[in-house]
Amino acid sequence: MLSSGSSDEIAMRVSRLMLVTLRDTPADAVIPSHQLLIRGGYIRRVTNGIYAYMPLMWRVLRKIIAIVQEEMDNAGSLQTLLPQLHPAELWEKSGRWQSYTEGEGIMFHLKDRQGKALGLGPTHEEVVTTLAGELLNSYRQLPINIYQIQTKFRDEIRPRFGLMRSREFIMKDAYSFHANEEDLQSTYKRMEAAYKTIFDRCGLITVGVDADSGAIGGAASQEFMVTAEAGEDLILIANDGKYSANQEKAISIAPNKKVLNKENPSILETSNQNSIEDLCTSNNLDPTQIVKVLALIATIENNETQPLLLSLRADQDLNDIKLSNEISKILNAQVFEIKPITVEQLKIQGLSDWPFGSLGPDLDNEVLNGAKSWKKTFLRCVDHTAADLESFVCGANEIGYHRSHATWETVGGIQNRVDIRTAKHGDKCIHDPTQALEECRGIEVGHIFQLGRKYSKALEVGFTNEAGHQEPFWMGCYGIGVSRLAQAAVEQNHDELGICWPLTIAPFEAIVVIANQKDEIQRELGEKVYKNLLEAGIDALLDDRNERAGVKFKDADLIGIPFRIVVGREASLGKVELFKRQTRQLKLLSVEEAQKQLLSEIFANKG
């Protein structure tokens, strides 16, 4: 046993830290951050998508949590702690129980000994909205903004990348309640600002992007992305930085078209021309002169299935998120799934083959006659890129034939003009056509939504307004993936030797390495430096292990403590080395000077 120091002090010694680092990269980790967190002994997998946070990791998480708490508190949000087990009735009332538990639902659920159905909270709109309904009765009590930091459960279809997409994770979620939309918008702006401060303080480079609000629903929403190669989302950013969006949502100006002169319509023989490319080379056409037609099937509320016939300019790609939103708007119904129609599906529906490859925008509804479960008329949508063509080539609804110089009048007109194309790298921007979109990948660490009145209406909760009438709340919700953020920080801050934590969220600010534990002079000086740092208020760690210097250096590089003081062979001369992990800058200094410089660097960077 060590004779001196409190138990805290003992735990700050590497020899007592339960630290196990791995020399080899674990086979099941693919991206750098996941590999490094496991190799550095930060996390251990317990089962699929479920991880244990080891002491170093928990220190990182606590630092992130402290920053989040400070900024949320500053922004006027109240911390709470809500239950993790939710009764099914609450979710049935909001209409989400079924979609969240059945099929590809993400809610873990169970029955208690009374046979009552419960779910483990993947998010807390139901619970929090119900509470608000019970407690907030008057506009005089509004607005209210509350948050919690807590473990969330989502039975992900495919957990992966360690903490990046796990089934149990730490999240900060906040909910705001307002008497009107303007007030919601002002809190939304305040949260946006708080989020920027939080990510800045965590030492992360993030971009706020326009986002699709997905399953949660609602109006405006913005995602905060940590830019990194391993990111699962593709984001588009204008050169001037004035516009940025998730590709799922991004809008842009489509590339210029090659005008096809107006001439009398004619029929093209196109047998064996099975792709747009074939069609172009064989007939000397440009893809921008062709309208391609896609047949899809949408599954909507009440298990109804609506066939879709979509027209896009042939050089453009369909964006299925935009499509889903447009279809939902047109039908005024929830869209669950949209899939391409295949020959097999036609068979199942008892339909004969369609002229795939030669579909035209005017494909007759009679091809749906006799369908077993599908609706019998197409919902037809034309993307702006196709609608803007005055003369074009398109399928003739007969295998082996296309129509040349068609116009919308000759192919049945345009019923729904929509934006369903995918914006891409290089496209011109709508806010300023001299600017182009750049693409990069991002990890979503935060998402803020203006929910509107979706949940307050569904759960029938509201307040009495100034006029004395009952009204549903206006709501916002604001999430930060705390454990994901920790891993994203590693993804953005590492090199070939290991992690380079940003100072503010590093498990320790400095590590004192005694090169040779058996050298009494080194050992005593190392202990002294360590003690001095602690007394100066530095989060310091002492590597007192009886290991060779090389092993300690490798481990220190791997676990990524921002500053390192090496007490080694110059210890007898009163000299130590000050090493900065990020830049690998190394200075041989007197003990006093090294400590002084370390303190000034740390206090300067902590802000």
Place this chain on the structure above:
RNA sequence: CGGGGCGUGGCGCAGUUUGGUAGCGCGGGUGCUUUGGGAGCACUAGGUCGCAGGUUCGAAUCCUGUCGCCCCGACCA
């Protein structure tokens, strides 16, 4: 769920094609040496080869089934 790959000491892997009773590196323990970039030597502990059936004199190896993990897609903080 669809498509691909993999399960062999704590970790990384070989052995499987062509059946003969399990091996390498790292890690762990002990001792000596070494001591500023994942040390050397010696000794040592640790695996019913994912699991269950089957074929065979004999199965990590062949067959059937099953479970788990990883990658690509649908989901999301």
